[in-house]
Amino acid sequence: MHYKIGIVGLGSIGKRHLRNLPSVAAQRHSSIEIDLIRSRPPQKSEIEKTIDTHIHRVYSLHDTIPHDYDVIFITNPTYKHFATIKKFVSHTKHMFIEKPIFHHTQISIDELNLNPSSTYYIACPLRYTQIIQYLVKQEFLHDVISARVICSSYLPSWRPDVDYRTIYSAHKSEGGGVSLDLIHEWDYLTYLFGFPEKIDYLSGKYSSLEIDSEDIAVYIAQYKNLLLELHLDYFSHIPRRMIELYTDSDFISIDLLNNEIRKNNVPFTYDFTEERDDYQRAELDHFFDILEGKVPNDNSVSRALKTVNLAMGVIS
Secondary structure, X not given: OEEEEEEEOXXXXXXXXXXXXXXXXXXXXXXXXXXXXXXXXXXHHHOOHHHHOOEEEEEEOOOOOOOOEEEEEEOOOHHHHHHHHHHHHHHEEEEEEOOOOOOOOOOOHHHHOOOOOOOEEEOOHHHHOHHHHHHOOOHHHHXXXXXXXXXXXXXXXXXXXXXXXXXXXXXXXXXXXXHHHOOHHHHXXXXXXXXXXXXXXXXXXXXXXXXXXXXXXXXXXXXXXXXXXXXXXXXXXXXXXEEEEEOOOOEEEEEOOOOEEEEOOEEOOOOOOOOHHHHHHHHHHHHHXXXXXXXXXXXXXXXXXXXXXXXXXXXX
16 A cells, blocks of 8 residues: 655654654555645754655645645644644545544534545544553453542653743643643543543642643543543642552552553563554554554544543533
8 A cells, every 4th residue: 555644733743653654654565655734844953864754745834735645644733623624624535633633622523524435533542552452351341340540740841841831731722731631541541431421520720830721630420330530630740640440359550651550469460561652653553454444443533522522521
């Protein structure tokens, strides 16, 4: 297979896809050509030498952009997604859209004029970590009666070389705030347990961080046989990304930062160690499987929008 790919936006995630796509294509015995579509042409220093050879052309938004892409990757800021999808939907057969799909829920999907025969996939890379892939196959998930989940970190440490007050996470109008910024948690939780029947949600700005987005969100979600607690924050100096699962007989602790699972405080012998690019490439491989009809699209626009609603405390 040969794929003509466009990437809109060249921030950190755009660069990551640009770096990973060639190796994924090679592993699949496919060929690719990649164009960059930017609001302005990138400086040479913005593109690492190791990936420069994979770029076919660079377009600015003022150029005449081709209409024959196989895939366009939407990797610009969340608050630009709706307009970007609408602008480029006629330029491509399929789209890979970074999470979260939109920065609010007052969206009319019909306005996007999506092609019903095309694939529009929304990124959900934590699903493809070895740990989550292991968990989703385990029978004990059906026995879980209580789950306690936390994703806690310090926003200024995310990008030490960038003023945290200038990034989208700091600004509600750009899709910032823990509820949407940390939507990974709701994505993998619904992947593991499905969508809850009822939810309570509180959020706000409580720390001294100089941001106008919420720095904490707390949820209690009710399932038929399970009660789930989720805590998200931007202000902890000690990073934690944990899942704690309780059954009638066992306690399972999952540490997503240290790639470790413990059952009744005994560590699993299986080695879940991996780098971020490992599961990012696994997701890209899964995406191409979708395009080639090998598996169904398991994170469509409608499902991703349902997850955004959930992150905002709404069952839809």
